[in-house]
Amino acid sequence: MPYPADRKYTKDHEWIRLNGEIAEVGITDFAQDQLGDVVFVELPDPGRHVTAGESFGSIESVKAVSELFAPMSGEVLEVNPTLKDHPEAVNAKPHETWMVKVRLSDPEATGSLLDSSQYEALTRT
Amino acid sequence: MTDTAASLRTTPLHARHRASGARMVPYAGWEMPVEYSGIVNEHLAVRSRAGIFDVSHMGEIEVAGKGALEAVQRVSSNDAAALKVGQAQYAGLLTPEGTFIDDMLVYRMGPSHFMLVVNAANTVKDFAWISEQVKLTGDAACVDSSSRYALLAIQGPAARDVLQPLTGVELSDIRYYWFSYGEVAAARVTISRTGYTGEDGYEIFVPPNMADRVWQALLESGRHADVIPCGLGARDTLRLEAAMRLYGNDIDESTTVLEAGLGWTIGWRKSDFIGRERLLEQKERGLARTLVGFEMLERGIARQGYAVLHQGNRVGQVTSGTQTPFLKKAIGMAYVPTAFSTPGSQIEIDVRGRVTKAQVVPLPFYKRVMGSGVI
Numbered sequence: 001m002p003y004p005a006d007r008k009y010t011k012d013h014e015w016i017r018l019n020g021e022i023a024e025v026g027i028t029d030f031a032q033d034q035l036g037d038v039v040f041v042e043l044p045d046p047g048r049h050v051t052a053g054e055s056f057g058s059i060e061s062v063k064a065v066s067e068l069f070a071p072m073s074g075e076v077l078e079v080n081p082t083l084k085d086h087p088e089a090v091n092a093k094p095h096e097t098w099m100v101k102v103r104l105s106d107p108e109a110t111g112s113l114l115d116s117s118q119y120e121a122l123t124r125t
Numbered sequence: 126m127t128d129t130a131a132s133l134r135t136t137p138l139h140a141r142h143r144a145s146g147a148r149m150v151p152y153a154g155w156e157m158p159v160e161y162s163g164i165v166n167e168h169l170a171v172r173s174r175a176g177i178f179d180v181s182h183m184g185e186i187e188v189a190g191k192g193a194l195e196a197v198q199r200v201s202s203n204d205a206a207a208l209k210v211g212q213a214q215y216a217g218l219l220t221p222e223g224t225f226i227d228d229m230l231v232y233r234m235g236p237s238h239f240m241l242v243v244n245a246a247n248t249v250k251d252f253a254w255i256s257e258q259v260k261l262t263g264d265a266a267c268v269d270s271s272s273r274y275a276l277l278a279i280q281g282p283a284a285r286d287v288l289q290p291l292t293g294v295e296l297s298d299i300r301y302y303w304f305s306y307g308e309v310a311a312a313r314v315t316i317s318r319t320g321y322t323g324e325d326g327y328e329i330f331v332p333p334n335m336a337d338r339v340w341q342a343l344l345e346s347g348r349h350a351d352v353i354p355c356g357l358g359a360r361d362t363l364r365l366e367a368a369m370r371l372y373g374n375d376i377d378e379s380t381t382v383l384e385a386g387l388g389w390t391i392g393w394r395k396s397d398f399i400g401r402e403r404l405l406e407q408k409e410r411g412l413a414r415t416l417v418g419f420e421m422l423e424r425g426i427a428r429q430g431y432a433v434l435h436q437g438n439r440v441g442q443v444t445s446g447t448q449t450p451f452l453k454k455a456i457g458m459a460y461v462p463t464a465f466s467t468p469g470s471q472i473e474i475d476v477r478g479r480v481t482k483a484q485v486v487p488l489p490f491y492k493r494v495m496g497s498g499v500i
Contacts, residue, residue, distance in 0.1 A: 036148075036358065037165040039448040040426055040455075058477070060426050062164040062447055063358050065477075091163075 001029040002120075004095055008071065008110055009119035015095065016071040021107050024098035025071060027059065027090065030123040035061040038090045043068075043079040043100055050076060050102065052109070057099070059090070072109055074102040136181035137275045137336040147356060153246035155182040158356040167359035168450040171322050175281030176355035177343050180321075180328070181336065184248030184271040186255055189238040192264035197239045199399060200258050201231055202382055204392025208233040213302050213319060216390050218243070218251060219400035223381040223407065227251050228372055230319060232304060240270075244372045258399070275336035279343055279352075280326030280363075282493075287347040288327055291339075292316070296327070310335075310342035321360060323367025323491055366449050368418060368458065368489035374429055375416060375444040375458055383407050384460065386416045386488070414441065415466040418488040419474075421455035425481040427474045433459045434473040434480060440465065443474060449490070456490050457483075 003009065007017035013031035017024045032038065040060040050056040050070040057068040078101040082089055089097045114122065133156040142149060147158035158179065161167060170176045188196055197205045203216035210233050218227040218241070227247040232240040243251045252269045259267040279288055285296050294307035294316055304317035312335035320326040331339050344354065361371070370376045376385045383391075383404060391404060421427060427446035432439045446457030457474075465472055470485040 036160060037163050037450075040424065042424075060448065062168075062362055062450065063159070065426065065428060 001095070003028065003116040005116045008113035008115065009122075010069065010071045010113060011122060012069045014069060014071050016113065017098070018104070018107060018110075021104050022077070023072065023074070023102050023104055023107075025100050025102060026098045027068070027094055028119070028123075029094045031066075032091050032094045035059065035064070035066060037062045038087045041083045041087050041090065041099060043083070044076050046076050046078055048076045050074065068099065070102075071113060072102070072104055073106065074104040077101045077103050134182070136179055137333040138179045138181065138340055141337055141340060142179065145354065147354070150357075152357060153182060153244070155245055157182060158354075160356040160358045161354045164356075164358040164362060165450040167353060167355035168362050170351070170353050171281045171324055171355060171359065171363055172451045173282070174350050175279055175283040175287055175324075175326070175347060175352045176322075176359065177340065177347070177352060178278040178280065178355050178357075178360055179275075179336075179340070180278055180360075181275040181333075182245035183276050184243040184245060184251065184269070185274050185330075186241045186243060186248070186252055187234075187239065187268045187270050188241070188255065188259060188265055189235075189268075190265035191237055192259075192262050193237040193239055196255075196259045196262040196265045196267075197231060197241075198392075198395055199262055199397070200255055201229075201241075202392065202398060202400065203231065203390050204395045205231055205233065205239065206395065207392070210235055211303055211305065213304060213317060214390075217376075217382050217387065217400075218254070219382065219398070220378060221399055221403065223383070223400035223403040224378045225372065225376045225380060225382070225385070226254055226378065228370065228376060232317070237265075242276075247372065272333070275331045275333045276328060277331060277336065277339055277343065278320055278322075278326060278328045279347075280320045280322040280324045281352070282325060283347070283350045283352060284324070284326040287343060287350060287352055288316075288329075290346055291342050299327075301325075310339050312339050314339070321369055322363035323369070323489065324363070324493055362447055362449055365445050365447060365456070365458070366451060366489070366491035370416075370458075371445060380416075380460070381407060384412055384414055384416060412463050414460045415463045416444070416458055417461055417466050417470075417485045418456065418458055418490055419472060419483045420486050420490075421457075421474070422482040422484055425474070425476040425479065426455045427457040427459075427476065427481075427483070431477075432475040433461055434475055435462075435465060437480075439475075440472075452490055454490075456486075458488075461485070
């Protein structure tokens with residue numbers, strides 16, 4: 001599965017798609033493949049402030065639990081309502097299944113994030 | 126995991142797993158397939174049809190000679206004298222404290238010949254222990270014959286229909302926890318009606334050079350019924366639903382047979398075995414803690430190592446836990462004070478800092494509906 005060029009990536013395998021000061025955050029195809037069947041996604045309540053690099057939730061597969069790390073700082077506006085009953089959407093369509101929408105504190109602060117080709121290279125090491 | 130791959134052992138089916146796209150992980154010193162098509166898919170296949178597993182990492186230790194029965198009786202918790210030739214039983218390999226060096230299946234191959242099937246991670250430790258004990262009882266020999274066997278399992282309601290066309294052995298004649306010899310796909314094998322999934326099925330001991338042939342034959346025979354290869358991930362979720370204990374999680378050298386709820390594996394009537402005295406004391410004194418099953422009442426999944434709480438105080442520890450694919454519930458097993466061990470008892474699990482309600486439930490979580498066949 002190719003990594004869309006319309007977004008940035010973290011070394012922890014999250015993606016973030018910016019649209020002005022609003023961004024959607026999800027996990028990559030590589031991450032969902034490593035996790036296996038996702039059965040539960042725990043996300044913050046809207047209104048919570050998250051800081052770049054901070055754990056803002058967790059994702060549980062049948063075999064293990066992993067933390068979700070915020071790619072950038074901001075305020076959580078919305079969590080994806082489909083994930084409550086259909087966490088498996090993360091496996092089926094990882095790059096279309098956003099988990100949270102965030103109002104970014106500083107939309108320019110993308111410094112340490114990777115572009116799609118850098119991220120793809122990371123997954124091949 | 127590529128860093129350590131060189132030092133990991135591999136089964137005769139390793140190349141087959143890799144070529145088939147299985148995800149390989151290090152497990153107990155072996156590089157093993159953890160999943161093929163996904164744990165949920167594999168788990169449901171075994172509950173509804175059948176799945177095929179490579180469990181060749183398991184160890185085999187044979188004890189033979191005039192004193193074999195005496196030696197096995199000494200190291201095994203269960204009563205091996207009750208076994209007929211061709212029969213197997215589950216047992217503990219115990220420390221003098223009545224705790225688990227390992228758990229195992231004891232196969233009676235002949236009047237004075239036993240095979241103990243043990244966990245991969247413990248094979249070396251077990252062999253050293255058993256050898257030492259065999260020396261004490263005398264007149265028997267003990268061999269680690271693990272490298273002589275590949276072990277394949279076919280598990281699920283369709284297992285017999287898939288295996289039967291490949292063998293002249295009349296499978297309906299093999300009762301639950303019995304075994305027989307014969308050929309499968311022209312390989313000389315031992316077919317055992319045992320497993321670690323809570324389903325009916327067979328475990329097949331195969332010469333290593335014939336493992337791939339038998340594996341392929343099983344897949345081919347099962348193709349019409351959509352029988353699929355499965356990894357250790359589904360094996361773990363299947364055994365947990367069936368409440369079968371996993372060494373290193375639910376039982377180890379710090380837990381006794383009685384605490385683990387495995388008192389039925391103790392052959393009290395035989396004259397002596399290692400651990401007997403302590404277990405008898407514990408039985409008379411009563412248990413301070415017990416292994417129980419629980420279900421989460423609130424959202425959250427308990428995992429191995431999470432604390433069990435009661436009114437905010439830590440009272441125990443989760444030994445296994447997952448969201449199970451078939452029952453679709455978050456379940457687990459934990460050691461709790463015996464006062465909280467009756468079904469219905471309310472406990473809490475510390476899920477990464479969040480206190481989450483759970484309830485003790487009877488084990489097993491899942492029990493297959495027995496068919497009309499011979500069980």
